[in-house]
Amino acid sequence: SIPLSFYGGIGGASRNGILIKGGNYLETLAATGTVVFDKTGTLTTGTFRVTEILPADGFTADQLLTWAASAESSSTHPLARSILEAFGQPVDRTKVTGIMETAGRGVAANVNGVPVLAGNTKLLAGAGIAVPAEMPVGTVIHIAAAGRYAGSIRFADTLKPHAKDAVTALRRNGVRSITMLTGDTDAAAGRIAAELGLTSYRAGLLPQDKVAGLEAIIAENTGTGSVIYVGDGINDAPVLSRADVGIAMGSLGSDAAIEAADVVLMDDDPAKVATAIQISRKTYWIVR
Numbered sequence: 196s197i198p199l200s201f202y203g204g205i206g207g208a209s210r211n212g213i214l215i216k217g218g219n220y221l222e223t224l225a226a227t228g229t230v231v232f233d234k235t236g237t238l239t240t241g242t243f244r245v246t247e248i249l250p251a252d253g254f255t256a257d258q259l260l261t262w263a264a265s266a267e268s269s270s271t272h273p274l275a276r277s278i279l280e281a282f283g284q285p286v287d288r289t290k291v292t293g294i295m296e297t298a299g300r301g302v303a304a305n306v307n308g309v310p311v312l313a314g315n316t317k318l319l320a321g322a323g324i325a326v327p328a329e330m331p332v333g334t335v336i337h338i339a340a341a342g343r344y345a346g347s348i349r350f351a352d353t354l355k356p357h358a359k360d361a362v363t364a365l366r367r368n369g370v371r372s373i374t375m376l377t378g379d380t381d382a383a384a385g386r387i388a389a390e391l392g393l394t395s396y397r398a399g400l401l402p403q404d405k406v407a408g409l410e411a412i413i414a415e416n417t418g419t420g421s422v423i424y425v426g427d428g429i430n431d432a433p434v435l436s437r438a439d440v441g442i443a444m445g446s447l448g449s450d451a452a453i454e455a456a457d458v459v460l461m462d463d464d465p466a467k468v469a470t471a472i473q474i475s476r477k478t479y480w481i482v483r
């Protein structure tokens with residue numbers, strides 16, 4: 196027979212806004228040794244703010260913003276939404292054709308007859324356009340127009356209010372290794388990892404590299420308990436499935452992530468990961 200406390204554990208969790216899809220995940224959660232977080236939308240709010248527009252010689256900030264907003268006009272990526280907000284006016288969609296978005300890289304489109312790229316260095320490199328070397332500061336996308344480098348747009352990433360608590364609570368619960376996987380730049384990831392006191396991080400990952408990143412972490416932490424992945428995006432679904440327990444954000448999270456996850460945090464609060472572990476341990480302590 197199934198001990199009543201299984202239901203108690205799942206019920207207790209659901210009263211805390213934590214949806215657990217099966218009693219077996221409680222056992223795995225109770226043995227958590229490593230927690231791996233996605234960055235954007237999981238530790239950060241998923242809303243970026245444009246802080247700087249830096250045109251290259253021969254280009255203007257207005258041109259850059261118009262090109263970027265036009266190319267991003269049908270994207271739901273957080274960076275796209277912040278560019279559209281900074282643009283502050285509706286995009287004339289009749290002037291934008293051939294929009295093509297590549298996950299983990301950015302967008303290409305034809306704006307007023309000009310071929311435009313808006314994305315990271317990998318996107319521009321794919322078109323043979325070099326990005327000038329410079330001191331990276333944080334989250335940045337680069338713009339190219341008609342095959343030339345046209346400049347960059349910088350963003351500030353905002354930590355969720357409980358991001359620091361999430362890490363502190365995990366450490367207090369004996370989780371040794373707390374790490375982060377992200378497609379963002381090394382500089383943006385490093386700043387957040389230092390601010391939160393993460394054990395380590397892996398940056399610049401393409402969506403398809405995230406599973407390999409998680410597998411490397413699993414290999415490094417063999418014999419030290421379960422490996423939990425916490426994410427929110429469409430790109431996170433394969434990683435959520437690969438982890439011992441996949442935890443998705445309930446309201447910010449994509450349908451694919453919620454579907455692939457074993458546990459869903461209804462209020463998107465990363466500190467609830469520690470709550471879930473506490474509840475699972477209490478449940479197992481009672482069962483034994």
Ligand code: ADP
Binds near residue numbers: 270272274300377
């Ligand atoms: P994360 O792992 O932080 O959730 P993503 O995989 O969504 O990040 O994106 C990784 C990187 O790919 C972004 O930081 C950005 O450089 C680039 N990128 C992805 N989509 C877009 C887009 N629509 N416009 C511009 N850049 C993009």
Ligand code: MG
Binds near residue numbers: 234236
């Ligand atoms: Mg994300």
